[in-house]
Amino acid sequence: MTTGNAWIGERSDDRRPSADLRPDIPHPARIYDYWLGGKDNFPPDRAAAEHAISASPDIPAAARENRAFLQRAVRLCARAGIRQFIDIGSGLPARGNVHEVVHETDPDARVVYIDNDPIVLAHGRALLANNRTTTVLTGDLRDLDELLDRPELRRLIDLSQPVAVLLVAVLHFVSDEEARAAVKAVHSRLAPGSYLLLSHSTFEGNPQRAAEVAKTWDKTDSRIKLRGRAAVAEYFEGWELLEPGVEFVPLWRPDGSTENTTRWMYAGVGRRA
Numbered sequence: 001m002t003t004g005n006a007w008i009g010e011r012s013d014d015r016r017p018s019a020d021l022r023p024d025i026p027h028p029a030r031i032y033d034y035w036l037g038g039k040d041n042f043p044p045d046r047a048a049a050e051h052a053i054s055a056s057p058d059i060p061a062a063a064r065e066n067r068a069f070l071q072r073a074v075r076l077c078a079r080a081g082i083r084q085f086i087d088i089g090s091g092l093p094a095r096g097n098v099h100e101v102v103h104e105t106d107p108d109a110r111v112v113y114i115d116n117d118p119i120v121l122a123h124g125r126a127l128l129a130n131n132r133t134t135t136v137l138t139g140d141l142r143d144l145d146e147l148l149d150r151p152e153l154r155r156l157i158d159l160s161q162p163v164a165v166l167l168v169a170v171l172h173f174v175s176d177e178e179a180r181a182a183v184k185a186v187h188s189r190l191a192p193g194s195y196l197l198l199s200h201s202t203f204e205g206n207p208q209r210a211a212e213v214a215k216t217w218d219k220t221d222s223r224i225k226l227r228g229r230a231a232v233a234e235y236f237e238g239w240e241l242l243e244p245g246v247e248f249v250p251l252w253r254p255d256g257s258t259e260n261t262t263r264w265m266y267a268g269v270g271r272r273a
C-alpha cells in the first residue's frame with residue numbers, strides 16, 4: 001500500500017452507492033455525519049468513523065474545518081453577487097448548509113444539492129419541504145454534463161448567468177480521469193464570472209498516518225484517493241485561482257472560527273474569467 005499518487009485500498013473501479021438504505025454497510029455520507037456530531041448514522045458507519053479516529057484523533061476536527069471552509073467560500077461568492085449554487089457531493093444536511101449561508105445574503109438565491117447517495121435525497125427532501133429556492137437531486141459527478149441538463153436543475157439554475165459550483169470533499173472519491181473530466185465540464189458549461197469551490201483529502205500533511213486513515217472507506221461502496229497539492233492545483237487550470245491559492249483547509253482565509261490545526265485537506269477557490 002502506498003500513499004503516493006496511487007489508489008489507497010484495492011477496490012473495483014466504478015462503484016456507486018446502492019439505491020437501498022443498507023444500514024449494514026458504511027456510507028461515506030453517514031461516516032462524515034458521525035464526525036460532524038450528527039445522528040444520521042448506523043453502527044457500521046460509526047465503526048468505520050471510529051477506525052479513522054483511532055488512527056488519527058484529529059479527523060472530526062478536519063471534518064469541522066472543512067465545513068467551515070465551505071461556509072467561508074460560499075459567503076465570499078454570495079458577497080461577490082453570486083445567486084446560484086450547485087453543491088455536488090453535498091452530503092447529509094449539517095449545520096450551516098449552503099442554502100442557509102446564501103440566504104443570509106439573499107433569500108431568493110437558488111441552491112441545487114446533488115449527491116450520488118440516495119440517503120441524502122431522503123433527508124434533503126424532508127429538510128427542504130416547501131423551500132421554493134432549493135432542491136436536492138440524486139446524481140453522480142461522473143455524469144456532470146447530464147446533470148447540468150436535468151430539468152429539475154434548470155428550473156432553478158440559469159447557466160447563462162454566473163454559478164458557484166462546489167466540489168467540496170468529494171473529488172477524492174473518483175479517479176484522476178473522472179476528476180479532471182468533472183472540473184473540465186464545470187469550466188466549459190459555466191458562464192464567465194462563475195466560481196469553483198473545491199476541497200480534497202491529502203496524504204501530504206500526515207504521511208505516516210494516511211494509509212491507516214484511508215482504510216476507513218474499505219467497507220464502503222466508495223474508495224478514496226488522497227492527492228497532493230500539485231494534483232489539486234491542476235484542477236484549477238483555466239480558472240483564476242483566488243488568494244491564497246491551494247492551501248490546507250484551515251489556512252484558506254481563516255476567520256478564527258475553527259481550531260486551525262488539521263492538515264488533512266487542501267482547499268481552493270477559482271473564478272472563471
Ligand SMILES: C[S@@+](CC[C@H](N)C(=O)[O-])C[C@H]1O[C@@H](n2cnc3c(N)ncnc32)[C@H](O)[C@@H]1O
Nearest residue numbers: 029032089090091115116117140141168169173
Ligand atoms: C465527505 S462528504 C462531503 C459533504 C460536503 N460536500 C462537505 O464537504 O461538507 C462526501 C459526499 O460525497 C458524496 N459522493 C461520493 N462520491 C460521489 C460521486 N461520485 N458523485 C456525487 N456524490 C458523491 C458522498 O455520498 C458524500 O455525501
